[in-house]
Amino acid sequence: MVMLFPMMGGEITPIVVGFAIGFLFGTQVYSNVSRRTVVMIICLCIVGASLFQAPVFTWSLIGGYITDGLSFAAPFISATIGILLGWAVRGGK
């Protein structure tokens, strides 16, 4: 039951909010680690997202829902990316 449209607001808003908060916290991250670690974080994050699964009552692909039993917690991924981006932009001080 994959739906692209119409998508409910409740499926996209958490992703945006997660990214924004992640970016905010990312600006506070202080570390100088290798590119390999960053790749590892992203891989771990996707594994984690599949373990957490999509939020209940999420039906769209963007929301992270693929089929029953296989879905991704999209806000988790977006939050991680937000943190990494925030770190890249303003962190490291």
Place this chain on the structure above:
Amino acid sequence: MGSIESLYDKIKNFTAQFFGGKGFSSTMTGYTTAELQASVFLLVLASLFRIFSVPLGIILVIAAIAGVIVFAPLIVTLERENESDLNRVLFWVVIYFAIIIAVTMWGR
């Protein structure tokens, strides 16, 4: 035998025993007043128990008078029990609470 004056001297000497050193510092007057107050309060409190039964009140008043005389400087004890020491306060809270529970639950 003795004249009025010697009686006066005797009383004066007797009362002078109670004061070591200079008897009229502002601290000392506070303690003396507090001592008197505390004993009077104790008597009034004891008499308050007449609302439960009059004989109990009488017995308690007599006991209070005896207590005031025996444990003479009450204020010293009172001051010690009024310390803000944590264990002491905790002790009194426990006692109070036990009395409240005992009276309300099994008091009738």
Place this chain on the structure above:
Amino acid sequence: MEMKELRGSRGVLAAVALLIIFIGVTVAFVQLNGNVARGISPEYNRLAHLQQPNSLSAWVYDWRGFDTLIETGVIYVGAVVSVLVIGRGLVRMKQVEGEEPVPQTSLDLKIGSVNAILKYFIFPLVILLAAYGILIVTGAATSGGGGFQCGVVVASAYLIGAVFFGKKNPLNFRRKFLIAIGSFGWALYALLGLPGYLVTGYWQYNVGTDLWSSIAGFPAQIPSILHTIFGDPYRLALVLKGGTFYSTAGIVPLINIGEAFNVIGAICLIFLVFIYGWSDTEEAKA
């Protein structure tokens, strides 16, 4: 009072008193057993589905939203007080000479043998924990999680960073940042009551969900613009046996974000103060 004193008759007295308290409380609990009245709670459960899929969030934030606002305040105050006491601001009167406060020294954390592990593992863990906290707060409309849980998870990430990296904490929250998000969070929570207050007079009326304006005696109708602003961003389709229902949590997710910010700010600030100390000179440098 010395412990010595408690060994004598006072100790016996205290023990008897504790025994009386114990018996009394036990009697009360035995009496209560099986006699608990349900009161109003079935009504809450009957209504919960009308506004969002998760009745826990509904209960905590919609009915008791104001209550939680003040509870949040307790955490905020806790942070302000610990910071005040630990060193940011012992207040002094102009006229009166006071004792000088003891200078704060930060806890020195020695990192020796954990180096190999932390190089590969702890940094990703900290980042992912923080992201997990954010996941929890974004899912507040649909799951049991909420602001407080988010705050605690992020704070634990911060604490792990502090334990393993010492002063080079990867989640290097700065003081002003923490104070700012803590204050912003509580203010956001408090001010989210404003739309409902202005429209209906009830503080923190959930204008996005708008359960009650159809009932007689309710003072006002909610303008559709408010309903859209606060309702639509979190609208979800509930595909249930009985059909598809459309439900929104209204201002509850936003409240949760406020709560999360407040808790992150407050708890991390408490950690920061207790671990790193707080001296005015360092603050001036920062």
Place this chain on the structure above:
Amino acid sequence: MSAVATNLWTIPLFVIIPIITAILLNLLYNKSRTIKVIAIASSIVLFVLALISPYGFQWFTGQPGVTPGGTYTFDASIFSYRLSLEYYFGGLQQILITIMSLLLVFVVFLSASSLRKNIGPYIALIFLLFMSSAIIIMVNDFYHLWIGVEMGSLLLAGVVAASGESISQKAALKYTFFSALSGAGMAIALAMILGVTGYSNITNAIQYIMSDNLSSLSGVLYIAFGFFVLSWIYAGGLAPIHPLKSDVYGSAFPHATVMLQTQSKLMIVAMGLIILRLFGTLPFAREVMLSVSVLTMIMGVTMALIQTDLRWTLAYLVVAHSGLVTLGISLGTVQGITGGLFQAVNDIVYMSVLLICCEAVMYFGKGTSIKTVGGIAKRAPWLALAVVIGAFAASGVPPFNGFQSEIILIQASLSSGLPEVAAIVLMVSVTTFIALFKPIYNIFLKPDNSPIAMEGDAGAGIATMAMVQPTSPVPKSIYLFLAILIAIIIVLGVYPQLALGFVQDTAIKVVYFPWVP
């Protein structure tokens, strides 16, 4: 009966304005001028709000009540089970919050002008203290009562610890330690009441207790009562916890103590009335409350007599006079409760006068101990007059307000058949006079014979300059505040009906319609 508003507009503002102000002040941190402006403006707004507010309810989050028929209502006068959190603003709330916000204006002004650093977070805490007290006096819900008490004790600890002396930090720590004990106790009490009745709303709980036969569950109610009284004792600093509370009062700055004692009076009144409404019909409930109050009075005044520092004398007197308030409440008659509530109002005012005078004494730079300060009446005669008037009011001398409430209390205890209690009230007011006049005589009237002043007589250095200049370091604003408060004292002393009109209504409701907040 006309519909009673359940969305009274002023009630949320009493909570939200202090919160927002506190957040702003905490962010501003050390910008003293801005802080002063914002804080004073906000406290004046609160005062005006309290003055003009109509009476009514606020059902927070706008959830209605459920009638027994299963329909919903937004009318407080219809019998219903409340889904929402309920606050009530009536006569008692109006007079207490008005006075508290007036004091808030003074306290904020004093602390903003007399403190050196970090005033932002400190004044923020004072605003939150106001908020928590307002919550406690308005709330009609157990959960929120508990949160108010918890937050109040935390704030109290914060305000006290902020003054930065080791003694005050110790006092704050001890007091918070006990908050764990009594906060948990109160939580147990609330859990038991909730378990028995199923309602966290006080009105609903009382209705349930009165309408249902709970004789098989009476043990639960007794234990709940015990725990409730324990936390009442804690919140008000009554008898066994009074050493901790007087430590707190004595070691905070006097201007902070003004707010702290106001908060504790409000807590005593609010919780005492709730205990009376809920458990007033239980056997021995009033006797327990009465004995706690009598012991508090006795301990308070006796300990006040032996203090040698004006701050500490006042600290113990505040405790003792809390006993007068609770005495009236625990008598449980209309006259007694009226007297207790009126005493609370008077007490807040005259103790504030004394405490502000005490703060003014600190401006002379030698502390407040009777051993170090002296001869202040010469340098600040108006201050001496104010402190004497405050002492007269506190000890119940006729043209002032303390007399009016104490005479009501004495009459109430006489008509309840307790002449001994009346005697104790009389003795407490007389002893208050004695306890206060020792420090007042030593600090204000006795010539200054401290070492520095002696040096000054010998004609050396700066001390001489201080002696030669008769100007007092006390700012004019303090005289203004004292004048306002003394005006209130005299007005209430001459026309007690002004305040009695506010509190009598509450007293009647507590006795005859206990479910009505």
